[in-house]
Amino acid sequence: MKRDGIYFISRPFFLMALVLVSGWLIFPSTSSAQPFFKGAKLCEECHEAENKVWEKTKHFTSFRTVHREPKDDSKPSPKKILAAVGGQKRMKRNETCYLCHYTLEQKDSGSKPVAKSGTSCESCHGASSDWLAIHDNYGGKEIKRDQEAADHKAKRVADSTAAGLIWPTMKYEVAENCMTCHGLAHPDLKADDLAKMLGAGHPINPDFELVKYSQGSVRHRYYPPDIKTNAEMTPQDLAQIYVVGQAAALVSATEAMSKSGEAKYKEAQNKRAENAKAVLKNIPEAAGLLASPSRENALKLSKAIAGKDLTSVVGGKLPATSDYK
Ligand code: HEC
Ligand code: HEC
Ligand code: HEC
Ligand code: HEC
Known part of the structure; x- marks a missing residue:
C-alpha cells in the first residue's frame, strides 16, 4: 500500500530514504523502512501553543467538513470529484484524496494507516517516526535546552534532519512542501x-503566495526568549519568505507543466510561473533560477539571499496584513 508519508520526496529525502532502507535491512527492529506519521496528539504533549494555533486553521477544521456536500451549487462537490476519480468512495479512504487532505497515522510501521486528522504538524514538519525521539533530546533527561553543548546541538539538528524533520529554518523546504499540495503538484x-x-x-489556486498563506491563521512563532508570544515576522523576514515562496512556486509550476497538459491545469501552472517570474526578475541572485528553474538553483538562491534585506526590492509587493489567510 502506498502511504502519503513521503509526499515531500525531494532528492535529499530520497537519498535519506535509501539510507533508512539500508539501515532497516541491517537492523530491522530499530528503524522503519519508510518514515510514517505518528499523529498530532503526540506533538500536543509538548507543543501546546502550536497545537492551539493549528486547531483554529482550516487544515484542522476541514477534517470534519471537506467531505460534506455543499448546499450551494457554486462550491466544489466532493461527491462529483470522487465519482470522477474512482476508487474508494469515502474521501478519508480514497487513495487520491488522502495525499493532500489528511494525515494517515500509524502506531508503528506494521499497523494500518488511518486518516485521523486533516493536514497536520507532520504534513509540514515531516513524518516523525524516525526523528521524534531525537529532536527534543538535549543530551539526557536532566539537560535543558539552554544547557545543551554546541556539538550535541549540531549533531541533533543533523540527525533529526537526516531522519526527516523539516526545521523552521529550512525555508525553501517548508515552502516547496506547501506547493506540493497547494499547487496540485503532488x-x-x-x-x-x-x-x-x-x-x-x-x-x-494559482495565487497561493507564501506570506499571505503562512502569516495569518497558520502562523506559530513561539521562539525563545519570549516563548509565550506568537511573534510576527519583521519586514525583512517577510521579504525573505516572499522571495523563497516565489522560487518554490516557479520550480513547482515548471515541474507540474511536464506532468499534465490538461487545459485548466496548464493555465493555472502558467499563471503561477508568471507570478513568480515577475518578482524574481528584480532579484539579481535569481538569474540562475530564472534561466533554469530547478530545485538546485532555487536552493542556491535561497542561500544567496539569506540574511539580506530585500524590503526595498519586494516591499511594495507584500500582501496587506488584512489579506492574510
Ligand atoms: C517530549 C516533548 C516533545 C514532543 C513529543 C515533540 N516535541 Fe517538538 N520540540 C520539543 C522541544 C523541547 C523543542 C525545542 C523548544 C521549542 O522550540 O519549543 C522542540 C522543537 C521542535 C521544532 C523546532 C523548533 C525550533 O527550535 O526551531 C519543531 C518543528 C517541532 N519541535 C515539531 C514537533 C512535532 C511536529 C512533533 C510531533 C510529531 C513534536 N515536535 C513532538 C519537544 C517535543
Ligand atoms: C494534490 C493535492 C490534492 C489532492 C490530491 C486532492 N485535493 Fe482537494 N484540495 C486541495 C487543496 C490545496 C484545496 C484548497 C484549494 C483552494 O481553495 O485553494 C482543495 C480543495 C478541495 C475541495 C473544496 C473545499 C472547500 O473548502 O471549498 C474539495 C471538495 C476537495 N478538495 C475534494 C477533493 C477530493 C474529493 C479529492 C480526491 C478525489 C481531492 N480533493 C484531492 C488539494 C488536493
Ligand atoms: C501548514 C504547515 C504547518 C503545520 C500544519 C504546522 N506547522 Fe509548525 N511550522 C510551520 C512553519 C512554516 C514554521 C516556521 C515559522 C517561522 O519560523 O516563521 C513552523 C514552526 C514551528 C515550530 C517552531 C516555532 C515555535 O512555535 O516554537 C514548532 C515548534 C512547530 N512549528 C511545531 C508544530 C506543531 C506541534 C504542529 C501541529 C500542532 C505544527 N507545527 C503544525 C508550518 C507548519
Ligand atoms: C498535505 C497537503 C498540504 C500541505 C503540505 C499544506 N497544505 Fe494548506 N491546505 C491543504 C488543503 C487540502 C487545504 C484546503 C482545506 C479545505 O478547504 O477544506 C488547505 C488550506 C490552507 C489554508 C486555508 C486557505 C483558505 O482559503 O482558507 C491556508 C492558509 C493554508 N492551507 C496554508 C498552507 C501553508 C502556508 C502551507 C505550507 C507551510 C500549507 N498550507 C501546506 C493542504 C496542505
Missing part, C-alpha cells in the same frame, strides 16, 4: 486522476 498524484479531479470542479 508527485504521487497521477496525471489522469488530476485531469478527472479538475474536470469535476476541484479547485486550483
Whole structure:
C-alpha cells in the first residue's frame, strides 16, 4: 500500500530514504523502512501553543467538513470529484484524496494507516517516526535546552534532519512542501486522476503566495526568549519568505507543466510561473533560477539571499496584513 508519508520526496529525502532502507535491512527492529506519521496528539504533549494555533486553521477544521456536500451549487462537490476519480468512495479512504487532505497515522510501521486528522504538524514538519525521539533530546533527561553543548546541538539538528524533520529554518523546504499540495503538484498524484479531479470542479489556486498563506491563521512563532508570544515576522523576514515562496512556486509550476497538459491545469501552472517570474526578475541572485528553474538553483538562491534585506526590492509587493489567510 502506498502511504502519503513521503509526499515531500525531494532528492535529499530520497537519498535519506535509501539510507533508512539500508539501515532497516541491517537492523530491522530499530528503524522503519519508510518514515510514517505518528499523529498530532503526540506533538500536543509538548507543543501546546502550536497545537492551539493549528486547531483554529482550516487544515484542522476541514477534517470534519471537506467531505460534506455543499448546499450551494457554486462550491466544489466532493461527491462529483470522487465519482470522477474512482476508487474508494469515502474521501478519508480514497487513495487520491488522502495525499493532500489528511494525515494517515500509524502506531508503528506494521499497523494500518488511518486518516485521523486533516493536514497536520507532520504534513509540514515531516513524518516523525524516525526523528521524534531525537529532536527534543538535549543530551539526557536532566539537560535543558539552554544547557545543551554546541556539538550535541549540531549533531541533533543533523540527525533529526537526516531522519526527516523539516526545521523552521529550512525555508525553501517548508515552502516547496506547501506547493506540493497547494499547487496540485503532488508527485504521487497521477496525471489522469488530476485531469478527472479538475474536470469535476476541484479547485486550483494559482495565487497561493507564501506570506499571505503562512502569516495569518497558520502562523506559530513561539521562539525563545519570549516563548509565550506568537511573534510576527519583521519586514525583512517577510521579504525573505516572499522571495523563497516565489522560487518554490516557479520550480513547482515548471515541474507540474511536464506532468499534465490538461487545459485548466496548464493555465493555472502558467499563471503561477508568471507570478513568480515577475518578482524574481528584480532579484539579481535569481538569474540562475530564472534561466533554469530547478530545485538546485532555487536552493542556491535561497542561500544567496539569506540574511539580506530585500524590503526595498519586494516591499511594495507584500500582501496587506488584512489579506492574510
Ligand atoms: C517530549 C516533548 C516533545 C514532543 C513529543 C515533540 N516535541 Fe517538538 N520540540 C520539543 C522541544 C523541547 C523543542 C525545542 C523548544 C521549542 O522550540 O519549543 C522542540 C522543537 C521542535 C521544532 C523546532 C523548533 C525550533 O527550535 O526551531 C519543531 C518543528 C517541532 N519541535 C515539531 C514537533 C512535532 C511536529 C512533533 C510531533 C510529531 C513534536 N515536535 C513532538 C519537544 C517535543
Ligand atoms: C494534490 C493535492 C490534492 C489532492 C490530491 C486532492 N485535493 Fe482537494 N484540495 C486541495 C487543496 C490545496 C484545496 C484548497 C484549494 C483552494 O481553495 O485553494 C482543495 C480543495 C478541495 C475541495 C473544496 C473545499 C472547500 O473548502 O471549498 C474539495 C471538495 C476537495 N478538495 C475534494 C477533493 C477530493 C474529493 C479529492 C480526491 C478525489 C481531492 N480533493 C484531492 C488539494 C488536493
Ligand atoms: C501548514 C504547515 C504547518 C503545520 C500544519 C504546522 N506547522 Fe509548525 N511550522 C510551520 C512553519 C512554516 C514554521 C516556521 C515559522 C517561522 O519560523 O516563521 C513552523 C514552526 C514551528 C515550530 C517552531 C516555532 C515555535 O512555535 O516554537 C514548532 C515548534 C512547530 N512549528 C511545531 C508544530 C506543531 C506541534 C504542529 C501541529 C500542532 C505544527 N507545527 C503544525 C508550518 C507548519
Ligand atoms: C498535505 C497537503 C498540504 C500541505 C503540505 C499544506 N497544505 Fe494548506 N491546505 C491543504 C488543503 C487540502 C487545504 C484546503 C482545506 C479545505 O478547504 O477544506 C488547505 C488550506 C490552507 C489554508 C486555508 C486557505 C483558505 O482559503 O482558507 C491556508 C492558509 C493554508 N492551507 C496554508 C498552507 C501553508 C502556508 C502551507 C505550507 C507551510 C500549507 N498550507 C501546506 C493542504 C496542505
